[in-house]
Amino acid sequence: MRLSFSASCKQKQLLVNFPGLNDMDPFITRRRKDKVVVVAGATGTGKSRLSIDLATRFPAEVVNSDKMQVYKGLDIVTNKVTEEECCGVPHHLLGIVDPNVDFTAADFRHHASLAVESIVRRGRLPIIAGGSNSYIKTLVKDDIDFQSKYECCFLWVDVSLPILQSFVSDRVDRMVEAGLVDEVRKLFNPKADYTSGIRRAIGVPEMDPFLRAELSSTANEETRAMILEAAIHEIKANTCKLARYQLQNILSLQNQFQCSMYRLDATEVFLKHGNQADEAWENLVAGPSTMIIGEFLYEDDFMAMAATPASPSVITAASVLGTATPAVAAATH
Template structure:
């Protein structure tokens, strides 16, 4: 399906939201392949080029040939990407995608960046999710919001298991290769890629046990094994805290007038592709079709 854009109207964009691990990337690719779409990453950590396991970047095979924008484009040694910079970069991507008759699909877990990109009037000095929220319901695009949600208990156990799988897939070695000793007692505020869950947790581990070549787990003493397990548990705890914060922010956007459709992906997280297609994808396709046909 080719998307026809009327220049006198707001550009249509699909926005896929949700906590980490719920299937946002999966749904974005599924919809992009069916609606001639291109995907714009809205996860501030996945902007950086590197640490693909720790940042949970979608792999090349998983992208199914769909163009991805603002994914792994910032060098690791660059600092924080500001909200203003993201708004400029993502706006340009939306315009370029729409000019080719394609559907822009925004997918990612950084709800502050999503708000920054979509609102008509952006205040770089304001935090929309602070104790005094300043969430705007005036949007500069015609948006179709899809929220991939999973029940608390199922998501909690899934994220714990996913961290274990990430460690088995090489996350520990990835973090060891990235580690750089800091000055003792340093209180430098983390920024940019250093905010990635896994880096600060394992920095504390590597301060005690610096990375070594030919390091063999079977040769670790009990203290080192305990320190490793403590770091892994910290990654799990902080991943869960992130997921809760992401859902809280989506709820705040909903309460502020954003028309966000919730998709219950709980069953699909524990089951086959067929369950995903039935419970999440079919409803999403129907919603996007109606959205694109709407004047």
């Protein structure tokens, strides 16, 4: 199964029709704190897809919180969303940092705070999305100023670990087919430091033995092929290890933010293909998330709309609520 962004890009109108949805300023002025959505999950679970889905249904912009995707370059290695996949949704802190510079959690906190402030000031919803939970924790838990200004709703996209590990292993193969080796080769420097900057990204240090073998006159073609195969295997193993590590960190976040974190089980999506996978995504992830965020943002207005009969020509909160209730039950609080 390969996650597809095509369905969200076809979205032509806001899925939920709330009073003031296209102009959040009146809403912003009448509540205590501005609101922020955080989309968390292990690598490969569909965080980017969900954040873009939501940003096509609400007036929102995405703030990247992946510590490797903040860097310029290595778009294949770091799995950056493409311009087409962004569906016109503005993204912040994506591919902006010099690849040789260390971008720390403190740097992220500073720049993400500025991005969130800018988004809110323009009457839009910030959606923080990415797999670097240390970045998220530094911003939403350790920053007292951020806590005083913003109320957060956490969406956790979860996938059964064995299913996810199979998916990310297959994804590495697709990355290799898409040009991962050539991409890393262009960055290769025998004297490079793999403990700083973008060279820390999984897929870069693992390729070092192969790229050195290419420069060696003693390694024949068969030897180089074996070294490359071993490098790809190591990339897969390290990606699976990363997924387990991220899951542990998310469980820690869940303990800290129980009242505002919602788990969305996307496992079934990864067991299907094509249109069936897209339908499962909508029913189990995107649809419930839309309802959760609608209620989070609009509260009284949301419930009032849910009690009003839906117009056949407009997709309202009532019509979505009526069709999505079983799916919402799949999102555990």
